Amino acid sequence: MMGGLAQTNQIKEAAELFRLMLRKGIRVDSVSLSSMLGVCAKGERDVGPCHGISTNAQGKQMHTLSVKLGFERDLHLCNSLLDMYAKIGDMDSAEKVFVNLNRHSVVSWNIMIAGYGNRCNSEKAAEYLQRMQSDGYEPDDVTYINMLTACVKSGDVRTGRQIFDCMPCPSLTSWNAILSGYNQNADHREAVELFRKMQFQCQHPDRTTLAVILSSCAELGFLEAGKEVHAASQKFGFYDDVYVASSLINVYSKCGKMELSKHVFSKLPELDVVCWNSMLAGFSINSLGQDALSFFKKMRQLGFFPSEFSFATVVSSCAKLSSLFQGQQFHAQIVKDGFLDDIFVGSSLIEMYCKCGDVNGARCFFDVMPGRNTVTWNEMIHGYAQNGDGHNALCLYNDMISSGEKPDDITYVAVLTACSHSALVDEGLEIFNAMLQKYGVVPKVAHYTCIIDCLSRAGRFNEVEVILDAMPCKDDAVVWEVVLSSCRIHANLSLAKRAAEELYRLDPQNSASYVLLANMYSSLGKWDDAHVVRDLMSHNQVRKDPGYSRNDTQIILENEQ
Template sequence: METMTSRLPNLLQLCIDKKSHRKGKLIHAYILRNDLLSNTFLSNRLIELYSKCGNPGSARHVFAKIPKKDVYSWNAILGAHCKVGNLEDAHALFVEMPERNTVSWNTLISALVRNGSERSALNVYDRMILEGFLPTRFTLASVFSASGALLDVGHGRRCHGLLVKIGLEENMYVGNALLCMYAKCGLIRDAIQVFDGMPEPNEVTFTAMMRGLVQTDRVLEALDMFRLMLRKGIQVDCVSLSSILGVCARGACGEFNFDDLCCNMNGKQVHCLTIKLGYEGDLHLNNSLLDMYAKSGDMDGAEKVFAFLPGVSVVSWNVMIAGYGQKYQSGNAMEYLRRMIHCGFEPDDVTYINMLAACVKSGDIETARQMFNTMSIPSVSSWNAMISGYFQNGNHKEAIKLFREMQFRNEKPDRTTLAIALSSCAGMGFLEAGKQIHAALLKDSFHIDVYVASGLIGMYSKCGKTELAKHIFYKMTELDIVCWNSMIAGCSLNSLDKEAFTFFRQMKEYGMLPTQFSYATVLSCCAKLSSSFEGKQVYGLITKDGYVNDVFVGSALIDMYCKCGEIDEARQFFNTMPIKNTVTWNEMIHGYAQNGCGDKAVALYKDMIRSGEKPDDITFVAVLTACSHSGLTDAGIEIFNSMKQEHGVEPALDHFTCIIDSLGRAGRFKEAEVLLDKMPYKDDPIIWEVLLSSCRVHANVTLAKRAADELFRLDPQSSVPYVLLANIYSSLGRWDDARAVRDMMSDKQVKKNPGYSWVENKRGTQAFMVGDNVGMVDDEVEVSEEKSCYNV
């Protein structure tokens, strides 16, 4: 018997390793029969066995029978509760423990992180440190994981400091967790620093680094990281290959302005490597390949992969439906849905969401709604897809209506629903509905969610309530880059450009890395302030952060230079841009128009056509404005006539206004009148105001009287036609007619708003009304090339 008793620990360990529940129970019976349960060591092994085999009830029963429990007994039963996710009982046990060691703390912290209770995990970790326990590599890995999930950089950095202090900075396990934390928080520089300090990075390190680079829009660098991984001879497995295919897929789906052809080429190379390494039978990897081809827009490639899949899953069908949806081919997407059902697959929530998205992207919102209405119990994601569809189509009213219907059905919205609903309120300027949603957020504690908070900030800003937006912003305990961007954009939208700069600087001080949106917004502020000095400082940061080749940032930079009058710098930067889109060309053409360079604007417009870039309605407004302001009337007429015939752009009010202005400035009033009689915008006051201004310059009283009469009819309370017509009469010495117009203006109680000037000095910005008697000491006014701002 003694021999058998001495063998029991080894037998139990064998059962634990192999999860042999039945054999373990036989050993348990032997222990009971021989009254060996008082042996604490054996009882601890039994608890561990039942925990491993998923039998927490038996584990609790053994624990209750142990006469002398030690710390290992408590840790074993704590682990059993944590394994099955019974966190309430686990926490209660933890509190009751007469003695704890590092294993006790690690068990609870890791269980909380696994079950999504990251904040509680960090709180337990803080208590652990306060009680004098030194964390191990397992503790730190869990804490870094929790910090990354919560984007809590503060906790992560403090842990990093302790990691260095206790000498674990070269531990691969902890290093990978630390790198992941910085990557998830968007602090890619810190992640790269950790990566560079690791003595022997493995496949986990490289995969985490690639994901972090993609999260911060550095797709090319992520691809370079994969190439480095191959050059170093690091083992490439299915996970690594799936990750790099995800990089190619995300780069191609339009998120990062990455070339689809380039992404598809890289993806095909990875596809070849997959076959070479013998992973073509892995279903998960094949689905990643399918996703890459679909998001690259190569549906022929996706079809080939799909045809040879070793096993088709619901995910495979969903990817194909989403791919055709992205190509605006809802018919093909619907065909795949039919085939999926015919093959015996049950569509899941993702299937319906992809199908709804396919219909919405194809502009078939009615079919999407019909499909949605057939769903007996739509999931929150389905509601979100439908509400988002209305929002994307600019039908904010229907989006709000559907959101209210969701509430009437007692369907609880999530953070995405609320953010979309708030965006629709912002789009409509519907402040009251936005306030009602805000009240609902407070009730459900969604107001502390950074994602929803950014929606609230945007809604209040677009409704002109900047102070309320600031109140939301300052109440947040945690802020992400989207919240900062929303606040900066809100200030810019409400002409609080200096405050936008202040927020931008604070964001940098808090360690947030600006995005393309941050830079584009702050450059817009520089443009509105005509501050090339600050614009150039921002340009320096853009270069430093690697966004100088970003097409959106580049377009904003061109706009800033143009509005600051530095047209040559704008063109120089324009010429160096590797990628240009329609917005880029438009900004440069418009910049020439603003700065009186009509010939250059027309020449650049022709260069745009030759480059193959398709002009849009804004392009024509820009080039026609340039023609009008530079006296290039014939060139303007030629471009105007080519709009619909050659480029398929229907002339709108702004285009007619430009050409009427051009003809009026040139004194070609007969042609202007012919165009006026033919155009569909006769009842718009802007056209007649433009014509009336031209009549004043050329003293065309007859046409001026007609234009003024039209304006009296269209907008009786506007002072513009009275003032312009009276000025025309005055310039011709027809004082009686001028007096009659002013008397008519007085009789109809039409008031002219006074003009203002503003000047920036040491005391801030001061505004002066016309007629004010203002004394100013010369040395109180600071004027410099960058800071002077006068507007009459």
């Protein structure tokens, strides 16, 4: 009975049954204790403390009882103890049990390797694997899967792949583990290649395999591979699996093929909210905001209850449409449906109000939010930056620091942009210098671009050159375009030449750098130098796309019709 209750996640009932057994004076044997240890192992994850006692405390009570009843040398029971401690994350207690065992089994070693794997400690797991082999125990499939999982969870996919390649006949679980590892570490091309290898070895995928590899195809924007996986899903009988279908919709959406996404969606015999959300996200990604709103309305009409993700996506679509009225309507619906406390829904509302120009409305909502995270703060700071209110952006950034919330790289893009747009040059420079020193955020291209733009707008080119000489990302064209554009405004010819030369090297076919420098020479009356630049442009066969007016566009459309 206890085993059955535990398997059906009726943890509290199983624990109560064990207490009833003790009260009735029924003799407890090792099987009873093993069942109860299994209950303790599941309880922490599924329902938390039972009757006010933590699962760890209950597990220790079972451990004490097993010693009292003389079962400390029962290998099966000791393995259950190991499993219980490993699953609740108490590896120190698991170590003590393992050391005191008079003999081990392959199961004992496997539990320890899995336990350290769940704690993302692949080094300790590898140490146990080496000790296992040194003691003469032969690893089995479970050993390799546990070790592989430990490497993947620790982010050590390279070692995980070495273990995988040593497996004579990897199981489907092993294939899924290594594919997930590549996916989680954004090595999507390797995931796609390994999936192809899996096909050649005649290993049939399951829904997890297909979902993982479709996620990698989506991140790469790899349409052809996505179609191949779609064909494989049909071949292996997953044509009506909503889990796989949601991943297919995601691939086609990210590749800009919304018609194919709609086709996959329309062929499903049964739908769930995840499929609807995938379609909503697809419309949002492809800037089809009005379609997203219509789809959301249809979803509700058919009786599907939106999730937090549904509301966050549709509010984001309102932001892209700059539709304050519709955004406010969704805000009211969010309040009515009880999702106002969700941080991601709240962040979407802040984004919507800011992009619709109602920064005060966004701030009013921000101030009454019950919970905030870095994303929420970033949205509000970015909202002030977008609307040219650098002083409030800076104040909010300082409030964020004071609250104990740690800024990330997106925070700094937002606050540096605000400083640049509001001519807060000294403040921006101070924040830029504090990024790495105080908060450990390594400046990226976007941060260098922001601070260079900030200094350039103020004509402080000496400081710009110091940063240009020191920055690691000298091969980024955007940085030099910002420098060249500012040099033209401030007539800084020497730095403009340097920026143009860098752009010729990085992007020789981009006409913008040639035109900007030639126009700068012309505005300063240096006609000969302007001709030299235009001759260079001709020599390099750089073509400038002609400008055209709205009337020209209308004529083109009429001619096409």
